[in-house]
Each structure stands twice: as structure tokens, then as C-alpha cells.
Amino acid sequence: MKVALIGLGSVGRGVAEMIAKKDLGLKITGIADSATGLIDDDGIDVAKVLATKKKTGKCGNPKITAADVIKKADYDALIEVTPTNALSGEPATGYMKTALARKKHVVTSNKGPVALHYKELRALAEKNGVAFRYEATVAGAIPIMHTLEHGLGGNEILALYGVLNGTCNFILTRMADEGLTYEQALMEAREMGYAEADPTYDVQGIDAAIKLVILANTIWGNGVKLGDVDRTGIDLLTADALRLAEEEGCTIRLIAEANPRKKLIRVSPRIIGKNHPLVTEGTLNALTLETDMAKEITLIGRGAGSIETASAIIGDLLFIQDRYVQRA
Amino acid sequence: MKVALIGLGSVGRGVAEMIAKKDLGLKITGIADSATGLIDDDGIDVAKVLATKKKTGKCGNPKITAADVIKKADYDALIEVTPTNALSGEPATGYMKTALARKKHVVTSNKGPVALHYKELRALAEKNGVAFRYEATVAGAIPIMHTLEHGLGGNEILALYGVLNGTCNFILTRMADEGLTYEQALMEAREMGYAEADPTYDVQGIDAAIKLVILANTIWGNGVKLGDVDRTGIDLLTADALRLAEEEGCTIRLIAEANPRKKLIRVSPRIIGKNHPLVTEGTLNALTLETDMAKEITLIGRGAGSIETASAIIGDLLFIQDRYVQRA
Numbered sequence: 001m002k003v004a005l006i007g008l009g010s011v012g013r014g015v016a017e018m019i020a021k022k023d024l025g026l027k028i029t030g031i032a033d034s035a036t037g038l039i040d041d042d043g044i045d046v047a048k049v050l051a052t053k054k055k056t057g058k059c060g061n062p063k064i065t066a067a068d069v070i071k072k073a074d075y076d077a078l079i080e081v082t083p084t085n086a087l088s089g090e091p092a093t094g095y096m097k098t099a100l101a102r103k104k105h106v107v108t109s110n111k112g113p114v115a116l117h118y119k120e121l122r123a124l125a126e127k128n129g130v131a132f133r134y135e136a137t138v139a140g141a142i143p144i145m146h147t148l149e150h151g152l153g154g155n156e157i158l159a160l161y162g163v164l165n166g167t168c169n170f171i172l173t174r175m176a177d178e179g180l181t182y183e184q185a186l187m188e189a190r191e192m193g194y195a196e197a198d199p200t201y202d203v204q205g206i207d208a209a210i211k212l213v214i215l216a217n218t219i220w221g222n223g224v225k226l227g228d229v230d231r232t233g234i235d236l237l238t239a240d241a242l243r244l245a246e247e248e249g250c251t252i253r254l255i256a257e258a259n260p261r262k263k264l265i266r267v268s269p270r271i272i273g274k275n276h277p278l279v280t281e282g283t284l285n286a287l288t289l290e291t292d293m294a295k296e297i298t299l300i301g302r303g304a305g306s307i308e309t310a311s312a313i314i315g316d317l318l319f320i321q322d323r324y325v326q327r328a
Numbered sequence: 329m330k331v332a333l334i335g336l337g338s339v340g341r342g343v344a345e346m347i348a349k350k351d352l353g354l355k356i357t358g359i360a361d362s363a364t365g366l367i368d369d370d371g372i373d374v375a376k377v378l379a380t381k382k383k384t385g386k387c388g389n390p391k392i393t394a395a396d397v398i399k400k401a402d403y404d405a406l407i408e409v410t411p412t413n414a415l416s417g418e419p420a421t422g423y424m425k426t427a428l429a430r431k432k433h434v435v436t437s438n439k440g441p442v443a444l445h446y447k448e449l450r451a452l453a454e455k456n457g458v459a460f461r462y463e464a465t466v467a468g469a470i471p472i473m474h475t476l477e478h479g480l481g482g483n484e485i486l487a488l489y490g491v492l493n494g495t496c497n498f499i500l501t502r503m504a505d506e507g508l509t510y511e512q513a514l515m516e517a518r519e520m521g522y523a524e525a526d527p528t529y530d531v532q533g534i535d536a537a538i539k540l541v542i543l544a545n546t547i548w549g550n551g552v553k554l555g556d557v558d559r560t561g562i563d564l565l566t567a568d569a570l571r572l573a574e575e576e577g578c579t580i581r582l583i584a585e586a587n588p589r590k591k592l593i594r595v596s597p598r599i600i601g602k603n604h605p606l607v608t609e610g611t612l613n614a615l616t617l618e619t620d621m622a623k624e625i626t627l628i629g630r631g632a633g634s635i636e637t638a639s640a641i642i643g644d645l646l647f648i649q650d651r652y653v654q655r656a
Contacts, residue, residue: 018621024482141622143479150478151471153650154352154642275609277628284605293346293639294469298628300605311621314482322481 001321002043004030004073004104006066006095007081008059011109011136013050014306015079015313020046026317030073034082037064041074066091070098076325077105077131077317080113086201086210086226089113093121100124100132105324107316109136109309115210115226118217131320136312138211139164139285142301143315147289148219155291157219159259164211166283166303167195167202168234168254172269173281175242176251182237194283204233205254205267212256212267220260232268245271251279329649330371332358332401332432334394334423335409336387339437339464341378342634343407343641348374354645358401362410365392369402394419398426404653405433405459405645408441414529414538414554417441421449428452428460433652435644437464437637443538443554446545459648464640466539467492467613470629471643475617476547483619485547487587492539494611494631495523495530496562496582500597501609503570504579510565522611532561533582533595540584540595548588560596573599579607 003019003026005012012033019026027043033053038044038060053059070078078099082092089112096106096113106125108114113121114134125132135145139162148157163169167189174185186203189195201207209229216224234254245252248271255270255278272279277298278286285303288296302308331347331354333340340361347354355371361381366372366388381387398406406427410420417440424434424441434453436442441449442462453460463473467490476485491497495517502513514531517523529535537557544552562582573580576599583598583606600607605626606614613631616624630636 018482022482142625143475143622146479147471147475150647151474151643152639153646154346154350155639277605277608277612277614280605281603286605291639293635293642294471295630295633295636297470298626300626300628302623305623307621308623311480311483311619314621315479318481319478 001025001077001317001325002027002029002075003077003079003317004028004069004075005079005081006032006069008033008053009081009083010306011081011309011313013053014310015081016046016050018307018310018314020050024314024318025321029075030069031059032064032066032069033059036060036062037066037069039064039069039073066095067098070095075104077107077320079313079317080106080108080110081313082110084110084112086112086115086206089116093117096121097124100128100130103128103130105131105320107133107313107320109313111137111210111214115213118214119223131324133316133320134214135316136309138214139287140301140303140305141308141311142285142287142299142303143312144287144299145218146315147297147299152289152291152294152297155293157289157291158261159257159290160215160219160287161255161257161278162287163253163278163280163285164256164287164303165202165205165208165254166285167199168208169280170194170283171203171234172242172252172254175237175239176246179239179243181239182235203235205231208254208256208267212258212265216258216265222260224265228265230266230268234269237269249274253279329353329405329645329653330355330357330403331405331407331645332356332397332403333407333409334360334397336361336381337409337411338634339409339637339641341381342638343409344374344378346635346638346642348378352642352646353649357403358397359387360392360394360397361387364388364390365394365397367392367397367401394423395426398423403432405435405648407641407645408434408436408438409641410438412438412440414440414443414534417444421445424449425452428456428458431456431458433459433648435461435641435648437641439465439538439542443541446542447551459652461644461648462542463644464637466542467615468629468631468633469636469639470613470615470627471640472615472627473546474643475625475627480617480619480622480625483621485617485619486589487585487618488543488547488615489583489585489606490615491581491606491608491613492584492615492631493530493533493536493582494613495527496536497608498522498611499531499562500570500580500582503565503567504574507567507571509567510563531563533559536582536584536595540586540593544586544593550588552593556593558594558596562597565597577602581607
């Protein structure tokens with residue numbers, strides 16, 4: 001299967017590396033970063049491009065843009081892994097629409113377009129008979145979309161509860177384990193590279209809320225939007241609150257939860273028993289699905305990381321290859 | 329899709345109930361318990377059969393056997409949910425072979441045939457261009473096979489660690505939480521209906537070892553057999569051992585683990601940190617997969633139960649319907 005890769009940040013490089021390393025039947029025929037691009041219908045030498053990117057910061061020809069690659073390259077599936085813009089979803093949404101209109105499958109790790117334009121992108125994919133997959137947008141390496149689609153096929157999903165932001169989970173773990181204040185734990189998270197210079201997006205629960213919106217739309221198709229999420233962050237939590245929870249055999253986690261019967265969609269710090277499967281340490285993500293037949297199913301894994309996110313992208317690509325594209 | 333259901337114990341009744349209740353596009357055209365059977369190419373009234381079974385203990389005509397249903401009924405997929413015979417795998421293995429030879433898909437919860445005759449059954453299914461699926465044989469409602477097949481597609485599975493026997497997990501949880509002796513906890517498990525009168529199969533790790541063999545053959549195709557598993561049960565564990573582990577912030581769980589690089593395949597009580605994702609309470613099952621890209625992925629859920637196991641069977645049936653059988 002021929003693929004075009006748009007975006008060569010941490011995730012894009014991870015995907016390229018895995019495609020080059022593993023014998024997956026995938027050939028990259030187009031590639032682009034934010035400034036340059038490369039098209040070769042016979043297949044691009046990925047190792048060479050990655051070396052060039054590392055050395056020069058660029059992957060190809062400054063006269064070829066990402067839009068050129070998407071419009072002109074010969075590929076079956078577009079891998080869209082440019083940075084998330086949570087406000088407009090652009091330019092990624094436009095990239096995806098162009099590819100879908102060309103009857104190309106789309107695989108993305110980009111939360112913005114999926115949270116903002118799910119219905120439209122899904123409809124466009126269906127109209128053109130191609131796949132639109134976004135496993136990597138929620139909970140990194142955890143195959144949550146595959147589980148919803150196949151593993152729990154036939155189940156009604158009644159509700160979900162998740163730890164969807166690794167940065168917050170790290171901060172809360174450190175506050176609980178070491179009695180740190182929020183500020184101390186945040187500083188530690190920054191030093192470890194788990195938190196951005198401006199941590200708003202993570203600690204105020206925006207990132208978790210975006211993922212919750214993607215999950216809710218996927219499961220219930222109910223058209224919820226980011227503004228519908230009742231959201232409280234962890235930035236006002238005190239070390240005392242955590243200590244009190246610990247004294248009762250509990251702890252506090254930033255829980256994203258949705259339950260359509262209760263008209264509930266919320267991200268907030270919750271007190272939770274320490275033995276609950278959702279309580280995991282450090283930057284791990286976890287998600288519990290409450291279903292009618294399987295009852296509670298919990299998945300735990302890494303929510304971020306270059307190769308971990310590439311795992312989700314590659315799972316989507318192989319699924320498309322298996323389902324839609326004739327094997328040679 | 330037309331299905332034939334062989335076995336009307338707890339799992340079989342759960343499957344029948346869900347097929348009757350949910351609009352899944354599944355029609356039962358043949359049904360059999362250990363003494364009677366029923367064939368109706370136009371579709372059997374499942375609610376009526378379940379009521380008859382409840383009242384009389386029989387589901388159909390004593391002149392129609394399970395073998396008759398498998399040989400003569402008009403169906404696309406066989407659901408084989410008769411009791412497990414871990415020594416011979418019969419009569420279930422014979423049932424499955426007959427169906428596969430008729431080019432019928434097979435879905436089973438029956439551990440014996442899969443642990444004993446995996447290679448042969450897989451080869452027969454491939455030869456006849458049909459599916460052979462057995463999600464329900466390992467860890468009940470947890471969609472582990474789907475996760476291996478699709479969710480983690482492209483990943484190399486390096487090792488696995490699992491809590492695959494709910495009875496042992498319940499006993500160990502009670503010993504740790506209440507300071508009970510093994511005998512006291514076993515008695516409680518019997519009273520709760522979690523342990524059989526003869527608990528050997530569970531407490532000596534045989535059940536977990538059978539599931540481990542199924543997983544290892546599925547993942548690595550390495551032809552391991554039950555006799556290859558290095559196996560220690562929980563029946564000699566003392567309350568003292570658990571107390572000592574607890575004092576170190578740890579506990580003891582019966583862990584099934586396989587790591588082909590280390591030539592390791594083992595079921596044994598292991599000391600494990602209480603914060604480890606595998607440490608779950610009560611009868612829950614849990615499984616951690618160690619992979620090259622996604623790193624560690626843990627799945628937690630119910631390992632047994634009528635409707636929970638039906639969930640796995642129905643997931644397999646819908647997958648087959650989606651993949652192989654034309655929708656109306």
C-alpha cells in the first residue's frame with residue numbers, strides 16, 4: 001500500500017522510522033514537513049530522508065508543499081500527523097478533505113480536526129468509500145477505537161471513564177506519593193519533559209476534554225462539542241486534598257467521563273479508590289468502558305511518545321490495507 | 329447470517345438470549361444441547377426454545393443430535409459452546425472439524441480443542457476459506473484476540489503476563505485483604521459459586537496454563553503444549569507469605585507468563601507491586617502485553633459469566649459477518 005506522510009515532528013518521524021524498519025507492505029510515495037516536500041511514485045528512501053531531516057531540519061524540496069504532496073502524489077492512504085490546532089483544526093482539516101475527495105484513506109493523530117469536524121470528515125469518507133481512522137488521537141498506544149469497533153462489537157457502550165491526560169496523571173501521582181504541592185509537581189513534570197512551558201492545555205483539562213469529545217462522537221454519534229464538556233482542571237488542587245483522599249484509601253485523578261443517559265459529559269478531579277483499575281501511576285492513560293454485555297472493560301497503556309503513537313497509526317494503516325487494499 | 333448453536337449451558341443460553349434480544353442480523357437455524365436438537369432453516373424461535381429448556385431441561389427433539397445439527401442444518405457459522413474437555417477436546421473438536429470441512433465458520437468458547445488442536449483446526453479453516461475464532465476461550469469478556477489481531481497490528485509481541493484465572497484471583501484477594509488462610513478463602517469462593525467442588529483445575533494453575541497455551545500459539549505459533557508450561561498452583565500458599573508481601577507494598581497473584589526469547593512459559597504465584605496494573609481485585613482477569621511499539625498494554629475485565637462470555641462470542645460472530653458474509 002502506498003502512503004503519503006504529512007508532518008515530520010515526533011510522531012511523523014516515529015511512523016517513518018517504523019515503516020522503514022518493519023516489513024509491513026507500506027511504501028511512502030510522498031512526504032512533507034512544514035516547509036518542504038518530496039514526491040516519488042516509486043517509493044521514497046525513508047532512512048535517507050530522516051537523516052536529511054535530522055541534519056538540515058528539512059525533508060525535501062522547498063518548492064513542494066504539503067498541499068502539493070496531498071494533491072499530486074500517488075498514494076492509497078494519507079497519514080496526517082501535523083501539530084494539533086484545537087481552535088480551527090487547520091490546516092489539517094483541509095488536508096484531510098482534499099485527500100478524502102481524491103478517494104484516499106486518511107489516518108491521523110491530529111485531535112483538532114476530529115474533535116471539531118468529525119461528522120463532516122466521516123461523511124466525506126463514507127461518500128468516497130474510503131476509511132477515516134484516528135486511533136492515535138485518543139490515549140496514544142491504547143487501541144481504544146479498534147476495541148470499540150470490533151473487540152466489543154455487539155455491545156452497547158453505556159458510559160466511559162478515563163484518565164486521558166498523562167501530564168495531569170503524573171502531577172497527581174507525584175503529589176500523592178511525595179506530598180508535593182501542585183506547583184512543585186508541575187515543575188517536576190516540566191523538568192521531565194511531560195509538561196509544556198504553558199501547561200494550560202493539559203492542567204485545565206482541555207486536552208482530556210477534546211479526547212472525550214472524540215470518544216463520545218465515535219461511540220454515540222451525538223455531536224457533542226468541546227463547549228459542552230463540564231470542565232474543571234487540577235491547577236487548584238491542594239496537597240491537603242490529596243492527603244485526605246489517601247487517608248481514606250483513595251486518591252485523586254483527573255477523570256474524563258461521559259454517560260448519555262445521565263446527560264453527563266465532564267472532565268474533573270475525582271476521588272477514586274486506590275484499587276480501581278483506572279488508578280495508574282505516572283504518565284499512563286487508562287480507560288474504562290461500561291457495556292451491557294462485557295460489563296466493565298479497562299485498557300491501560302502509554303498515552304504519548306513517538307513510537308507509541310506510531311503504533312496506533314500503523315495499526316490503522318494495516319487495518320486499511322487488510323480491509324480495503326488488495327495485497328500484492 | 330445464519331448460525332447453529334451447540335451447547336445450552338450457561339454460555340450457550342447467554343448467547344441465545346443476546347441473539348434473541350439484540351438486532352444483530354443473526355438467525356439461529358440449528359440448536360442442540362447434550363440430549364436433543366432442533367433444526368429450522370427459516371429460523372428458530374429462540375425465546376420459546378429457552379423457555380422449553382428451562383422448563384424441561386431439553387431444547388428440542390431427542391431424535392436430533394448435536395452431530396445431526398452440525399451436519400445437516402443450513403448455517404454460515406457454528407457456535408460451539410459445549411463443556412471443555414481438557415484431556416481429549418472431544419466431542420467438540422470433532423464438531424468443529426465437521427463444520428470447517430463443510431466450509432462453515434467456527435466460533436467457540438471451548439478451551440480444550442483450541443489448546444490441544446490449534447494448528448490442525450487453524451489449517452482446516454484456512455484450507456476451507458473460513459474463520460476459526462475463539463475470543464471467549466481466554467479471559468472471558470476481554471477482547472484479547474481482537475487486540476492482538478487488529479488493535480496492536482504491526483507490533484511484535486515480546487512477552488505477556490496475565491491473571492487468567494478469576495477463582496485464584498478471588499482467593500488471593502481475600503487472603504490479602506482479610507488475612508484468611510487458603511482453606512478459608514477457598515471455602516468462601518465455593519460459597520460464592522466461584523470455585524468448583526473439586527478446585528484442582530483452578531488452584532493448581534491448570535486452567536491458567538491452558539489459556540496461556542492458547543495465547544502463545546496464537547501469538548507466536550510456536551506449538552507449545554500444556555505439558556511445556558512450568559506450573560505451580562496457589563494451594564500451598566500461606567497467609568504469612570501474603571502478609572510479608574503486603575508489608576513491602578506488594579501482593580501475590582497467580583501470574584501466567586510467556587517470553588519466547590527467555591524460553592519462558594510459566595504459571596506461578598508471583599510477588600507483584602500493589603500499584604501494578606495487573607493487580608486487580610476479586611474475580612477480574614487482567615493481561616499485560618509487552619510490545620515493541622506500543623510498549624505495555626494492559627486489559628482488565630471479567631473472565632467469566634454467561635453474558636460476559638456471550639459478549640466475546642458475539643464479537644467474533646459480528647466480525648465474521650462483517651468480513652465474510654454479505655449483508656442483506
